[in-house]
Amino acid sequence: MARRFVLALAVVLALLAPSVARAQSTSDLIYAELDAWWAAAFAERGLSYNSPQLDLVDAPGTEFCGFLDAFYTPAAYCPASNRVTVSTGFVSPDALTALLTLISHEWGHHIQNQTDTGVSSAIEYELQADCFAGAFIAYATEADLVSPIIGTLALQLSQAAGDVWWAAPFDEAIHGTQSDRAIAFLAGQSGGLESCGF
Ligand SMILES: [Zn+2]
Numbered sequence: 001m002a003r004r005f006v007l008a009l010a011v012v013l014a015l016l017a018p019s020v021a022r023a024q025s026t027s028d029l030i031y032a033e034l035d036a037w038w039a040a041a042f043a044e045r046g047l048s049y050n051s052p053q054l055d056l057v058d059a060p061g062t063e064f065c066g067f068l069d070a071f072y073t074p075a076a077y078c079p080a081s082n083r084v085t086v087s088t089g090f091v092s093p094d095a096l097t098a099l100l101t102l103i104s105h106e107w108g109h110h111i112q113n114q115t116d117t118g119v120s121s122a123i124e125y126e127l128q129a130d131c132f133a134g135a136f137i138a139y140a141t142e143a144d145l146v147s148p149i150i151g152t153l154a155l156q157l158s159q160a161a162g163d164v165w166w167a168a169p170f171d172e173a174i175h176g177t178q179s180d181r182a183i184a185f186l187a188g189q190s191g192g193l194e195s196c197g198f
Helices: 001-023 026-044 096-114 122-142 148-160 178-191
Strands: 052-057 075-077 083-087
Touching: 001 096, 026 052, 026 096, 026 122, 075 096, 096 122, 096 148, 122 148, 122 178, 148 178
Parallel strands: 052 083
Antiparallel strands: 075 083
């Protein structure tokens, strides 16, 4: 009897194995949710929407966008290749909060590349991308996709990234101050895309 149970268990495990092997990665899940959310937002506005590509790269020295080194750049959006890239040299592929924050911000630049979102200066582009990230993360927490605490952590991460005192000189003031970034993120988080000007 015990042997039959073991056999039955082995069969069950064998049946389960393919679905375990097909389990989506954290970035795949974020991709699917962000893509669907933005597609719906574009449809509501009568705009046509194209999905970006998402790549995770890990090797220091890997270049993305043709010139950004994955060793120095946590994430970027490249308009020419329509690609969001995240460097796992900074972010673990399982780090939900960091991936959510980075990908939803960079996705915002993809949105800005798709249509006129009413911004013109570099800092406006960056703060609107923070606002878009805040709006998506608010949706994700309201839809119970992620814990509400993730929203608070994402806000802290947005503030910590970008133009802090130790930032590289070429990057200076592009992303705004920590309070600029918090205000932009919170605007999206509390008011949705409309409060981001879109
Ligand atoms: Zn940005």
